[in-house]
Amino acid sequence: xxxxxxIVGVGGQGSLLASKLLGHLLLTQGYDxxxxxxxxxxxxxxxxxxxxxxxxxxxxxxxxxxxADYIVSFELLxxxxxxxxxxxxxxxxxxxxxxxxxxxxxxAAEYPSDLVxxxxxxxxxxxxxxxLTLSEEAGSSKTAxxxxxxxxxxxxxxxxxxxxEAMEACIAPRFIDMNKKAFALGRNSK
Amino acid sequence: MKxxxxxxxxxxxxxxxxxxxxxxxxxxxxxxxxxEECAKYDEIYCEWAPNEKVAMEVAFGASVxxxxxxxxxxxxxxxxxxxxxxxxxxxxxxxxxxxxVADDAGMHSxxxxxxxxxxxxxxxxxxxxxxxxxxxxxxxxxxxxxxEQFDTPVFLKMCTRIAHSQSVVEPGERVEPAQKExxxxxxxxxxxxxNAIRRHPIIEQRTRDLIEYAETTPLNRVxxxxxxxxxxxxxxxxxxxxxxVCGDEYPILKLGMINPLPVKKIKDFxxxxxxxxxxxxxxxxxxTHCRKLGLxxxxxxxxxxEGEFSQxxxxxxxxxxxxxxxxxxxxxxxxPPVMCPGCPHRGLFYTLSRNKCTVMGDIxxxxxxxxxxxxxxxxxxxxxxSIGAAHGFNKANDGESENRTVAVIGDSTFMHSGMTGLANVxxxxxxxxxxxxxxxxxxxxxxxxxxxTGYNIKGDPAGKIDLEPLCRSMGINRVVVxxxxxxxxxxxxxxxxxxxxEPSVIISRxxxxxxxxxxxxxxxxxxxxxxRSCRACMRIGCPAVAIKxxxxxxxxxxxxxxxxxxxxxxxxxxxxxxGTEND
Numbered sequence: 177x178x179x180x181x182x183i184v185g186v187g188g189q190g191s192l193l194a195s196k197l198l199g200h201l202l203l204t205q206g207y208d209x210x211x212x213x214x215x216x217x218x219x220x221x222x223x224x225x226x227x228x229x230x231x232x233x234x235x236x237x238x239x240x241x242x243x244a245d246y247i248v249s250f251e252l253l254x255x256x257x258x259x260x261x262x263x264x265x266x267x268x269x270x271x272x273x274x275x276x277x278x279x280x281x282x283x284a285a286e287y288p289s290d291l292v293x294x295x296x297x298x299x300x301x302x303x304x305x306x307x308l309t310l311s312e313e314a315g316s317s318k319t320a321x322x323x324x325x326x327x328x329x330x331x332x333x334x335x336x337x338x339x340x341e342a343m344e345a346c347i348a349p350r351f352i353d354m355n356k357k358a359f360a361l362g363r364n365s366k
Numbered sequence: 367m368k369x370x371x372x373x374x375x376x377x378x379x380x381x382x383x384x385x386x387x388x389x390x391x392x393x394x395x396x397x398x399x400x401x402e403e404c405a406k407y408d409e410i411y412c413e414w415a416p417n418e419k420v421a422m423e424v425a426f427g428a429s430v431x432x433x434x435x436x437x438x439x440x441x442x443x444x445x446x447x448x449x450x451x452x453x454x455x456x457x458x459x460x461x462x463x464x465x466x467v468a469d470d471a472g473m474h475s476x477x478x479x480x481x482x483x484x485x486x487x488x489x490x491x492x493x494x495x496x497x498x499x500x501x502x503x504x505x506x507x508x509x510x511x512x513x514e515q516f517d518t519p520v521f522l523k524m525c526t527r528i529a530h531s532q533s534v535v536e537p538g539e540r541v542e543p544a545q546k547e548x549x550x551x552x553x554x555x556x557x558x559x560x561n562a563i564r565r566h567p568i569i570e571q572r573t574r575d576l577i578e579y580a581e582t583t584p585l586n587r588v589x590x591x592x593x594x595x596x597x598x599x600x601x602x603x604x605x606x607x608x609x610x611v612c613g614d615e616y617p618i619l620k621l622g623m624i625n626p627l628p629v630k631k632i633k634d635f636x637x638x639x640x641x642x643x644x645x646x647x648x649x650x651x652x653x654t655h656c657r658k659l660g661l662x663x664x665x666x667x668x669x670x671x672e673g674e675f676s677q678x679x680x681x682x683x684x685x686x687x688x689x690x691x692x693x694x695x696x697x698x699x700x701x702p703p704v705m706c707p708g709c710p711h712r713g714l715f716y717t718l719s720r721n722k723c724t725v726m727g728d729i730x731x732x733x734x735x736x737x738x739x740x741x742x743x744x745x746x747x748x749x750x751x752s753i754g755a756a757h758g759f760n761k762a763n764d765g766e767s768e769n770r771t772v773a774v775i776g777d778s779t780f781m782h783s784g785m786t787g788l789a790n791v792x793x794x795x796x797x798x799x800x801x802x803x804x805x806x807x808x809x810x811x812x813x814x815x816x817x818x819t820g821y822n823i824k825g826d827p828a829g830k831i832d833l834e835p836l837c838r839s840m841g842i843n844r845v846v847v848x849x850x851x852x853x854x855x856x857x858x859x860x861x862x863x864x865x866x867x868e869p870s871v872i873i874s875r876x877x878x879x880x881x882x883x884x885x886x887x888x889x890x891x892x893x894x895x896x897x898r899s900c901r902a903c904m905r906i907g908c909p910a911v912a913i914k915x916x917x918x919x920x921x922x923x924x925x926x927x928x929x930x931x932x933x934x935x936x937x938x939x940x941x942x943x944x945g946t947e948n949d
Contacts, residue, residue, distance in 0.1 A: 187703065199370045199532055209370060210498075211532040214474055220731060220810075221909055222703035235609040237498075237531035240678040242689030257698045260691040275921075277701035281912050282739050282904065285699035298692055308923075317923060 178231035180239040184258045185250030186275050187224045190321040193346065194248065195226040197325065201342035202230040205334065212237040223254055223277075246331065248324050250307070251275050256291050259300070268300055269328045271307035271320060303327050303366050310361040319358035326362020336363070371535040373528040376499035377466060378403030379535065380506025381436050384462070385543045386410055388428035390421040392782065393811040394440030395475035396529040397468035401438045402814075405823045409540065414814055414823050417749070417782040418443035422450045422465065429463035429519075430555060432546035434510050438466035441482045442748065446783065448485070451519075453557050455489045456565040458517035458572075461546045462510030465491075468524040471647045472674035475810070477729065477748065479672065481648040486521050486625035490573050493521035493625040494585065497605045499533040505585070505622065516572055516579075523624065525647070527603040527674070577626045585622030588635060591615055596684075597639025599632065599652055603675070604645045610677040611686060627655045636661045643668075643684075647675050705734045707910040708879030708886065708926035710805050713850035714774075715742040716906050716930070717860050723772050726759065728752040728784070730776040731809040731878075739907045749779055753787025753800055760796045768797040769864050775800065778808035778816040781831070785840070791869045792841030799863045799870050800842075802833060803850075806877040813881065837871045844870035851876060853933045879926055887927030888943050892918045896939035903931045903940065 183191045199211040207230040227239045249255035249270035279285035292304045311320035389412040391401035405412040415421035418439040428435035470476040486493035496502040509520040601621040619635045642663040644653045653665035715735035719742040727746040736743035756773035775784045808814040815821045820830035863870040897917045910924035932940040
């Protein structure tokens with residue numbers, strides 16, 4: 177059975193590292209894996225999405241509406257934007273960080289209020305994490321992606337060591353301690 | 367060892383293992399990483415060429431010299447390289463020559479959605495189309511064999527979802543083919559009419575031979591299905607969506623060689639099923655071929671000509687159930703891409719906006735100058751078009767528009783195809799103002815070096831073309847350099863050059879804020895007591911500046927302290943450490 181995940185956020189937030197780490201981890205666990213990224217213009221502060229799919233044999237590289245078992249979101253509005261991709265029994269792990277898009281900055285639109293409560297009211301299994309604060313506690317806001325992966329890891333049966341090994345394989349040694357700390361903070365946040 | 371590889375990295379691995387020795391490309395999403403990955407192999411000579419035409423000519427020369435060669439580009443880049451392409455089809459090759467081209471269905475990062483398969487048909491060249499990274503690797507490697515066997519350049523056609531998806535690849539070892547002997551052969555390589563007339567029938571015979579080859583090659587395979595009431599012909603990423611939806615239910619003819627297409631194989635497949643369906647993104651290439659063979663089928667009458675496909679789209683069109691997702695009934699504001707905080711283009715576009723200029727734009731990050739609130743762009747067409755368009759606009763207005771019309775073009779785009787436009791301005795004398803946005807890198811595609819940066823693809827020092835003497839030597843007397851962080855200076859220079867009674871070039875020079883050597887300064891601070899809520903700071907469209915609780919607010923995680931917003935505040939509410947200097 178193929179499992180589907182989406183990693184969503186704002187261009188420049190570090191979704192490529194998160195998907196690289198997940199791809200590595202799932203491959204070492206013996207799955208067929210596909211990871212689909214977006215490069216180029218949409219990266220410039222735009223809404224970005226990465227798809228991760230794994231199973232015995234994966235065909236399509238993308239996750240479509242109503243298909244995601246998991247959505248990991250680096251920003252709250254982006255979680256709301258891609259919610260229609262989540263299965264009705266899917267899990268949502270989202271940072272509570274809010275980054276105003278340009279239409280909000282210019283006053284042409286408003287950032288929707290109370291998004292976490294509105295999503296909860298739909299019956300969605302949501303973990304809302306203050307990943308930015310936890311990442312700063314770990315040593316750098318750049319580790320917010322790893323905080324979220326730490327939180328996500330609670331939904332998987334893999335031993336913690338499997339996640340640590342994947343981090344060691346994908347992250348430069350001089351940053352590894354900070355990222356391990358970020359992962360632990362995320363894992364314990366739920 | 368099994369490893370996850372980006373489609374483009376897998377293609378590069380195949381190119382490497384085939385013993386390719388020369389790679390020349392121009393960057394373009396989604397093709398760029400093929401060449402960047404090739405550059406990591408020391409056995410390959412690899413370069414960024416100024417444009418795709420030059421890249422293809424370099425690959426052609428290397429092939430003639432007897433070394434396997436590759437050039438890579440995006441779909442619109444192939445338009446630029448079309449001139450050498452059509453005639454390289456006539457000459458054929460010496461050592462194998464492969465042309466990588468990547469389409470962008472869905473236009474994630476492109477100005478149109480053209481289908482490169484038309485070029486394979488028009489130029490009479492074989493085209494291979496992989497459906498995942500493993501095939502990108504295998505097909506890239508095999509393309510060189512095919513090239514040498516049939517004496518032809520061979521296309522390797524990628525698309526966004528194949529190029530930028532990672533899937534499992536099991537790499538092998540590089541072969542090191544001996545250099546083929548170069549033998550002077552005027553009849554084969556000098557394409558003047560007398561020789562080309564004799565080459566043309568050879569090319570037509572080559573196509574007939576390739577059709578025979580297409581009938582039996584394992585590149586085109588039939589996958590059996592349980593139910594023959596439907597049979598699907600498909601390729602590339604569409605094949606993956608079909609498999610996702612249908613599994614092994616219906617027979618599938620999966621095409622890996624998309625030009626030329628087989629005849630008997632397709633007829634036999636059609637005869638084995640009750641209803642024939644063609645699933646292909648963009649244009650109706652396979653469908654048209656099938657219809658020429660007299661086959662009845664479902665194709666573009668069911669599937670769209672526009673945009674990317676997906677598993678849900680294929681399911682819906684085949685009348686199969688589509689999953690329901692979670693619905694949030696709320697108005698979600700769009701998040702369009704924007705110029706980064708500290709982007710040097712921002713100050714210049716603010717100046718153009720303030721002076722109500724008509725702006726002929728070009729292709730690069732700075733196309734985002736069209737986005738509100740700057741909205742400082744009128745036209746964007748293709749690489750290099752800004753200068754010709756400004757000249758034409760001014761000529762059509764009998765020069766009356768010259769005092770408010772500018773062309774904006776990036777440093778890399780100017781090298782690509784802007785120089786010929788400037789030559790036209792200098793030669794045919796419009797008083798056009800050309801602004802070169804020199805951010806010292808090719809930005810949009812992810813920081814590639816170009817002829818003006820002084821470094822090559824490996825980051826080693828290389829030849830450097832200086833823009834000022836170049837423009838002067840092309841006959842432009844007025845060449846001015848400005849710092850786009852200095853709004854006052856920008857305003858003065860733009861006004862002066864627009865008023866000037868001769869052609870001029872303004873070089874707006876400051877490196878891209880994302881370059882590693884550009885160190886961010888401390889974030890700007892707002893003194894809320896001084897802020898009068900006039901929103902002047904909001905006119906530059908910086909993602910780091912917002913109004914919170916009625917007052918200007920700086921997002922410290924985004925602000926790089928460029929100081930452009932500081933200059934907009936008449937009430938001194940903005941403070942930064944270094945004023946407007948950021949060197």
